[in-house]
Amino acid sequence: MAPSRTERTTRSSNSRAAVTPALYHPPRPGPATMVQDVRDLKEELRRAVEQAVALLGVEEPVEVALQPTPPDRPGDYGTPVAFTLARALRRPPVEIARDLAARVPLPPGVVRAEPVGGYVNFLLEPAHLVRAATEPLRPPPLLGRRVLVEHTSVNPNKELHVGHLRNVALGDALSRILRYAGYEVQVLNYIDDTGRQVAETLFALEHYGLEYDGRTKYDHWVGEAYVRLHREMEDPAARAKLEEGVRAVLHRLESGQLRGEVERILRAQLQTMWRLGAEYDALVWESDLVREGLLQQALALLEHTPYVQRPQEGRYAGALVMDTSPFVEGLEDPYLVLVRSDGTATYPAKDIAFQFWKMGLLQGLGFRAFTRQPSGRVLYTSHPEGDRSARFGGCEETINVIDVTQSYPQRVVRAALAVAGRPDLAEGAYHLAYETVTLEGRRISGRRGHTVSVDEVLDEACRRARQVVAEKNPDHPDPDAAAQAVGIGAVRFAMVKTEPRRQIDFRWEQALSFDGDSGPYVQYAHARAASLLRRAQDAGLQDEEPDLTQVTEFERPVARALLDFPEAVRAAAAQRTPHVLAQYLLELAAVWNAYYNARNPDGSSATPVLQAPPGLRGTRLSLVRQVREVLRTGLELLGVPAPEVM
RNA sequence: GCGCCCGUAGCUCAGAGGACAGAGCGUUGGCCUCCGGAGCCAAAGGCCGCAGGUUCGAAUCCUGCCGGGCGCGCCA
Structure with missing residues (x-):
């Protein structure tokens, strides 16, 4: 059971407050006739109410909330500020609202202020509203902030299913929204080309001696081989016999020998992503992270911190483990293995290296053009022979679109940034943990055929x-x-x-x-x-x-x-x-x-x-x-x- | 067991402390002499899981409980 990172996800509870960036720019005051945005209009009303509040003799600044009035109430926007003032003024809200309405200076375009059961409501001139509403749309100004969005990241070993669909739809929409909102956005698709799943699929093709006949879409076709292999592996004896072959393929994958095979599957999957309308800036191959030494560098950054140890005895003897207890509650065993006792790195370790690179803690990936996407936009890919001038990565904020079942490793990734001495970067690392998609109430399982592509x-x-x-x-x-x-x-x-x-x-x-x-x-x-x-x-x-x-x-x-x-x-x-x-x-x-x-x-x-x-x-x-x-x-x-x- | 998320109308969901809780689907009844009926209007339908608490005010915040999902691998 090793679903791709895409089909697993969660939102970690602690992340939102910590990483929500300050997106609100102070509204610019302007003449009423130049209103382009309801914020300006609301801001004018807010200031007017503040003046009226001051006239009532309230010294301390009060928070003036402005909200749209319910459909059946008079006015367009209203404030409940009279309720807040009731205690300090020792008077009923209804009276205060009446006084406020009488004293508030009306900004241009506001027909009247009216007390409505403790609220003060403002009625706007329809002409003013329409004029403001029909100003040409202008995207917000650039924020000068860079955010890296990783989404899709489907294992390159079978066709996309409806679980991946949610990931792509969410990640692509969010990327578009952030770009429009003024961020400089990098959209990355992570290619887990050294995982067990790809190895099994490629092994299955060899093992069964399959020849592609071109009749079905290539990613579907290889997916069938994968399912077939898993059926065979249900028998433990058969599984043990096949294991050696799978492992051999894994090694060839790690050394990059099978990149072409993986690429062929990936290109078929990309057809589906493009058909959905999703495009990316770059593909990052896991094997490149390893080959370029980023994994080793990341481990070096962690190795001598108090949280990372290499026990000489006990169940973790010979492995490199990280104590995650300060960062994650509720674990029976807080030790997470980064490097196995046989010297190979685990998936979370590679993920940490990837995250470090995303946020500029590590450098060294080379990129080159991979293909042209339907819109004409070039898709880049990490590559051993790529150009090393930093074109991607190095963002102060990241969003990882990964399903909730991967909350624990994602929290570890975040924690690793703090462990490496960069709590500021940890703040900017957000896991968009969406819930899984079920099929007829049951968990999707590509392996058992309980899935829809x-x-x-x-x-x-x-x-x-x-x-x-x-x-x-x-x-x-x-x-x-x-x-x-x-x-x-x-x-x-x-x-x-x-x-x-x-x-x-x-x-x-x-x-x-x-x-x-x-x-x-x-x-x-x-x-x-x-x-x-x-x-x-x-x-x-x-x-x-x-x-x-x-x-x-x-x-x-x-x-x-x-x-x-x-x-x-x-x-x-x-x-x-x-x-x-x-x-x-x-x-x-x-x-x-x-x-x-x-x-x-x-x-x-x-x-x-x-x-x-x-x-x-x-x-x-x-x-x-x-x-x-x-x-x-x-x-x-x-x-x-x-x-x-x- | 511990941790995280969810519980709002028959069903699927919006509602980031404020006005009698809103949509869609489904049900019932209307609207094409009119710019697109994939639409619109109306009706019926709700102890906002339960119990406490904070507050002038709680679906929203806090505590406890109940129900459901997920996580806690030298897997990914």
């Missing part, structure tokens, strides 16, 4: 999407492309819409759902906006000037939802989870769909765009344009295609 899932998703396209949009100019976008979008969205720490059970109906809380729901909202804008273009209306004086109450919720986008991205980046952004997009799509369908009491459309009076039409077009922009940008950050027509 990613290729199979995508084929089925696209097949179903193709049917829906034929049915809903028979005149579609390119139904196959649309089906790909929808099918893949559905699958990827399903993988990132929930919290990573929640276990998910893979179910076809759920992962391939095209309505409700789904990727296609958001895609549809986007395509609908795009369609409307195409019609506007055809009618020559694209340049119509908005007349903000005609804004109606219907635009208010759409504008408010649009203004929340930067905050959603920021929160997703800060919390290191794409689900925040996915949930936001569902909300925006819902608000936009509701707006689109709004009816007057007589049943006629309350919010026509193309048929609206001039001026109002311009306003609505600018709002629709922004809806399309935000949905498209948001979907791209999740790695979900945003087709214009579907």
Whole structure:
């Protein structure tokens, strides 16, 4: 039982608070007409409330929280600060709220401040909201921080399955989000080419004398050999007999002799990753880490610390072990073996070396171009003959996207940084520990055939999407492309819409759902906006000037939802989870769909765009344009295609 | 046993101390003379696992318990 690092994961409890970076820049004050972001608007309100609080004679600074009002309450944003003040002022909150509302200076665009049961709510002028909401989207400024994201890291010995799917979807989306949020991001895919799993697979090919006939995808084909070998190894006697052969392959792998064989499997797997829309900056081969001496260097850094010992007797005699008890609680035996008594390194030791390199504690890997990816972006790979000028690694922050079952080794990796004298780097090392994916409630097991491949899932998703396209949009100019976008979008969205720490059970109906809380729901909202804008273009209306004086109450919720986008991205980046952004997009799509369908009491459309009076039409077009922009940008950050027509 | 994570509507999930707890699926009933019905509107449905505690205020923080998942290999 040795699942690849991808299919195991956890979130360690202690990491979030410690490593969440300061992503919040102080908001820049500016004239109300320049508001681009609800933060500015909220910040103005906050300052106004602070002034009012001071007028009430409160000396100490108080925290002024500002939150959106519930849908059925008056106003757009409100503060419960009167509750906080009640004790100090020895007066009921309702009275305080009334006084605050009466004294608060209203920033431009704010119609009124109103006490509502202890809260002070602010009502904004719809024109002001719409103007702010339709400012062109601008990505946040560069932060000048580098973060390295490792994800996928599938053992190169079989095809990807649905457990890997979650890893790729999470890691790729998070990388995109961090890049947009202003980080300089390196995306790495770790190739465990000296592991037992690859050795077994390559041994199986020899052992059974198999010849590739080209009929099945190569990674699936070698996977079959692997499964076959494991069936044979269920018998202990047979297993013992095969062991020597496996070990021999392992040695050849370590010396790099079989790199070509591994590469062939890897290239087949990359087809699946690319089909999902994931791309990488570089591949790092485990054998390169070892060959370039990084493992030895890492061990040297640890060897003379009080936590690392080489016992002369007892069960660990002759091995190099690390005492992890100061870093991990609840272990029966806190000693972790780094180097076996036979002199070979364990997986955690190699992982530590990799982590040290990621954070610049070690150098020396060479890189060269490996291949060109579908987008045109070059994929680099570590290589003995590669260029050694440091192009990758050396980041002050890292995110390892690895499932929760590997929490213990991941905590050890983090601890090793502290042991090596760099607690500051340990702070920046984050394990994104997502829960595992089960299949019909049971643990996935590639070995026993209890699994579904990613290729199979995508084929089925696209097949179903193709049917829906034929049915809903028979005149579609390119139904196959649309089906790909929808099918893949559905699958990827399903993988990132929930919290990573929640276990998910893979179910076809759920992962391939095209309505409700789904990727296609958001895609549809986007395509609908795009369609409307195409019609506007055809009618020559694209340049119509908005007349903000005609804004109606219907635009208010759409504008408010649009203004929340930067905050959603920021929160997703800060919390290191794409689900925040996915949930936001569902909300925006819902608000936009509701707006689109709004009816007057007589049943006629309350919010026509193309048929609206001039001026109002311009306003609505600018709002629709922004809806399309935000949905498209948001979907791209999740790695979900945003087709214009579907 | 010890440690970590999870427990919110029939099901799947959002809700990082604040307003009567929100969606989707499913159920029931409406909406295409109108810009895409993969949509919209409405109804029904909830001691937020249980018990204490902190707080003006708790689904959210603390403690204990119950239930589920995972971890604790000279495997990866």
